[in-house]
Amino acid sequence: METIEVPMLEIKSLNAWYGSSHILQGVDLSVSQGELVCLIGRNGAGKTTTVKSIAGLIPKVTGSVKFNGKEVLGTPAHARYSMGLAYVPEERRIVPGLTVRENIRLGLLASPLRKKESEVIDEIAETFPRLKERLDQNAITMSGGEQQMLAIARAAASQPKMILLDEPSEGIMPVLVDEMFEYFTSLKKAGVTILLIEQNVSLALKIADRAYILDQGEVVYSGTAAEMLDDVAIQERYCAV
Numbered sequence: 001m002e003t004i005e006v007p008m009l010e011i012k013s014l015n016a017w018y019g020s021s022h023i024l025q026g027v028d029l030s031v032s033q034g035e036l037v038c039l040i041g042r043n044g045a046g047k048t049t050t051v052k053s054i055a056g057l058i059p060k061v062t063g064s065v066k067f068n069g070k071e072v073l074g075t076p077a078h079a080r081y082s083m084g085l086a087y088v089p090e091e092r093r094i095v096p097g098l099t100v101r102e103n104i105r106l107g108l109l110a111s112p113l114r115k116k117e118s119e120v121i122d123e124i125a126e127t128f129p130r131l132k133e134r135l136d137q138n139a140i141t142m143s144g145g146e147q148q149m150l151a152i153a154r155a156a157a158s159q160p161k162m163i164l165l166d167e168p169s170e171g172i173m174p175v176l177v178d179e180m181f182e183y184f185t186s187l188k189k190a191g192v193t194i195l196l197i198e199q200n201v202s203l204a205l206k207i208a209d210r211a212y213i214l215d216q217g218e219v220v221y222s223g224t225a226a227e228m229l230d231d232v233a234i235q236e237r238y239c240a241v
């Protein structure tokens with residue numbers, strides 16, 4: 001019998017409002033298991049609103065958001081997180097007053113699989129040597145780039161099925177951005193599905209399988225990363241900041 005693959009994430013006719021401002025106007029988007037899909041578009045196009053809606057953080061939304069085949073619209077954000085849907089927001093979300101190690105422990109607490117702390121710390125130390133050196137430092141005293149790495153490491157420690165990343169490279173030194181993008185590739189290899197918002201379009205398209213372009217709250221283009229990389233006209237039209 002033929003098996004029909006259910007996408008990891010399937011969004012249909014997603015509409016979202018802030019008060020009376022109608023921001024998302026019927027977004028359709030899907031991400032298959034193990035894919036890395038990039039969401040691009042100008043400032044104000046609705047990218048953050050889209051991932052916040054997926055994470056369950058926008059109160060006024062209609063349409064359908066299915067995660068692993070299950071409708072989650074109306075499900076609280078924490079329940080979506082427990083289902084394996086992690087979100088790393090644009091504004092860093094490390095917990096001030098806690099050390100790097102304690103922040104990572106929070107991610108572990110959310111993990112349904114509960115890996116050993118030492119195992120997770122070893123993995124993080126190997127990937128992000130900067131965090132290894134700072135395990136017992138108050139996380140708030142780290143640089144912006146280091147805090148962003150910690151937010152990503154903490155999300156990964158929860159062993160999610162899917163991670164939503166909102167402009168992770170924003171304001172980060174190029175050398176750290178390269179490290180971070182290598183890490184996304186290794187997460188993908190480990191089977192984690194990723195939806196990535198990224199302003200650095202050419203960098204993102206190099207690691208992505210597919211991409212969507214949003215403009216004024218609508219999907220105006222979708223295609224493989226390779227097709228979009230070749231299409232300079234479409235990049236100039238919709239991705240200029």
Ligand SMILES: Nc1ncnc2c1ncn2[C@@H]1O[C@H](COP(=O)(O)OP(=O)(O)OP(=O)(O)O)[C@@H](O)[C@H]1O
Pocket residue numbers: 018021023041042043044045046047048049050
């Ligand atoms: N809390 C809010 N209240 C009212 N309007 C908002 C709010 N947050 C965002 N908006 C508006 O919604 C629109 C889409 O914003 P959104 O942050 O989703 O865009 P974006 O594509 O992520 O842009 P950027 O690249 O600048 O982050 C913008 O016009 C923005 O001004």
